[in-house]
Amino acid sequence: MRKFKFNISMSLDGYIAGPNQTLENPLGEGGEQLHEWVFPLKSWRETHGMSGGETGANDDVLREMFADVGSYIMGRNMFGGGPGPWRDEWKGWWGDSPPYHMPVFVLTHHPRDPLSMQGGTTFFFVTDGIESALQQAKEAAGGKDILLGGGANVAQQYLAAGLIDEMDLHIVPILLGGGERLLENIGGSGPKIEPVRAIEGPGVVHLKYRIAKTT
Amino acid sequence: MRKFKFNISMSLDGYIAGPNQTLENPLGEGGEQLHEWVFPLKSWRETHGMSGGETGANDDVLREMFADVGSYIMGRNMFGGGPGPWRDEWKGWWGDSPPYHMPVFVLTHHPRDPLSMQGGTTFFFVTDGIESALQQAKEAAGGKDILLGGGANVAQQYLAAGLIDEMDLHIVPILLGGGERLLENIGGSGPKIEPVRAIEGPGVVHLKYRIAKTT
Structure with missing residues (x-):
C-alpha cells in the first residue's frame, strides 16, 4: 500500500x-555532523552520479528509503533561497542535477513557477498548505510512496495532523546542545507511535516507527 | 574493568x-508510561520478591544492567521525601524492602544519617557533591560496577563532568510534549559519545553508548 514516509x-x-542557523548555514553549528553517515554510502553516491562507496546496514537503509518513492515533499528552508529579490533565481542547494530524480513539492509562502532540473527533478512550489502538497505529491507519485524530508516545522505540521504513515529517525550520537528540535510543537498527546524496527549502522542507529492518528 | 553506568x-x-511534576507525582503527566516496559519482566519481579514474568530482550537488558553492580547513585527527587519537617521520616518510594539490595547513595543538600532497609539496601545521604558520591559508591561497590539512576539534574552533572563510562537509554515510543528533559544543560560540545549497540524489545529500544571525556 502506498505510504507517506x-x-x-x-x-x-x-x-x-x-544552534545559530543562518540562510547560508541552515544546518547550524555542528549540524553537518548529522549527515556525515550518508556521504560515504554507495546508494548516496549513485544518486549523485558517482560510482563506488560503502555497502552495509546504512546503505541498505538509505536504499530502502528511496526504493519505491515517486515524489518528495520538503519545507522552504530545506530548499533554501532566502527572502531577497534573488529568490526566484535560486535553484536549491543541489546544483543543476539534484539527487531526487522525481517531482519535489516545496512548501512555501512565495508563489513561483515549477522549476525543471536535469536528471528528472522538478520542483513545484506549493503555497496552499500541507494537505494540498500531500495531495499533489500523491497524484505525482503514480502509485508509489511519498517521502517527506525536513525541516522541523513542516514535519511537525504533518505529524500533528496525523498524516504521516511511517517515520525513520536516524539517531546520530552527538549532542548539539541547541538549534532546531524535531519532536516538539506537535500538540496534545500527539500521534500514536509504534516501533517497527531498530537497525545499527556504523555511527548511527535507524529507528523506524509506524504513525497513526490519535482517535 | 569497573564501570560507572x-x-x-x-x-x-x-x-x-x-509535564507538571509534583512531589506526589514526580514522573509528571504521562511519565509512568516510560516505565511500563519494566514491570512485566521476570528480572524486575525477582528483585521485588515475585516469581514468574516475561523473559526475552527487555528482560535480558534489565538483568545485564544489574548483573555486576555493587552500588547505586540517585538524585534527591528519585529518592523523594519533599522539603517538609517530615522528610527525615521518608524512606523512599519502595516500601520497607527496596529493590536495590545494595548501598544506595542519594545526592541531597539535606544531611541525614544512613538508613538501613530490609533486603540489603542502605541509603546513604551525600551532601558534598557528585564526585564525593561517586568516590563513596566506588568504595562501597567492592570492585563491581556503579549504577546511576535519575533524575535529569544529577545525570546532567555527571555527563558534563565526563564521569560516566556507559549510558543506556531505553527509548519509549511516546511523545510527552513537556516535562524534564535528559540531554540538556550539559554544556560545551558535551562528552564524546560512541554507539555500542541497539537492542529492540517489545515497546522499547535500548541504545547503549560509551561515554568519554572530551579532551
Whole structure:
C-alpha cells in the first residue's frame, strides 16, 4: 500500500539542526555532523552520479528509503533561497542535477513557477498548505510512496495532523546542545507511535516507527 | 574493568518525566508510561520478591544492567521525601524492602544519617557533591560496577563532568510534549559519545553508548 514516509537525521538530544542557523548555514553549528553517515554510502553516491562507496546496514537503509518513492515533499528552508529579490533565481542547494530524480513539492509562502532540473527533478512550489502538497505529491507519485524530508516545522505540521504513515529517525550520537528540535510543537498527546524496527549502522542507529492518528 | 553506568527510560522526544511534576507525582503527566516496559519482566519481579514474568530482550537488558553492580547513585527527587519537617521520616518510594539490595547513595543538600532497609539496601545521604558520591559508591561497590539512576539534574552533572563510562537509554515510543528533559544543560560540545549497540524489545529500544571525556 502506498505510504507517506518521513525520514530525517537527529542528534541524540533531539535536534535536526544545530544552534545559530543562518540562510547560508541552515544546518547550524555542528549540524553537518548529522549527515556525515550518508556521504560515504554507495546508494548516496549513485544518486549523485558517482560510482563506488560503502555497502552495509546504512546503505541498505538509505536504499530502502528511496526504493519505491515517486515524489518528495520538503519545507522552504530545506530548499533554501532566502527572502531577497534573488529568490526566484535560486535553484536549491543541489546544483543543476539534484539527487531526487522525481517531482519535489516545496512548501512555501512565495508563489513561483515549477522549476525543471536535469536528471528528472522538478520542483513545484506549493503555497496552499500541507494537505494540498500531500495531495499533489500523491497524484505525482503514480502509485508509489511519498517521502517527506525536513525541516522541523513542516514535519511537525504533518505529524500533528496525523498524516504521516511511517517515520525513520536516524539517531546520530552527538549532542548539539541547541538549534532546531524535531519532536516538539506537535500538540496534545500527539500521534500514536509504534516501533517497527531498530537497525545499527556504523555511527548511527535507524529507528523506524509506524504513525497513526490519535482517535 | 569497573564501570560507572547510567541507565534511564526516555520518551522519543527526550523527556524522562512528563509535564507538571509534583512531589506526589514526580514522573509528571504521562511519565509512568516510560516505565511500563519494566514491570512485566521476570528480572524486575525477582528483585521485588515475585516469581514468574516475561523473559526475552527487555528482560535480558534489565538483568545485564544489574548483573555486576555493587552500588547505586540517585538524585534527591528519585529518592523523594519533599522539603517538609517530615522528610527525615521518608524512606523512599519502595516500601520497607527496596529493590536495590545494595548501598544506595542519594545526592541531597539535606544531611541525614544512613538508613538501613530490609533486603540489603542502605541509603546513604551525600551532601558534598557528585564526585564525593561517586568516590563513596566506588568504595562501597567492592570492585563491581556503579549504577546511576535519575533524575535529569544529577545525570546532567555527571555527563558534563565526563564521569560516566556507559549510558543506556531505553527509548519509549511516546511523545510527552513537556516535562524534564535528559540531554540538556550539559554544556560545551558535551562528552564524546560512541554507539555500542541497539537492542529492540517489545515497546522499547535500548541504545547503549560509551561515554568519554572530551579532551
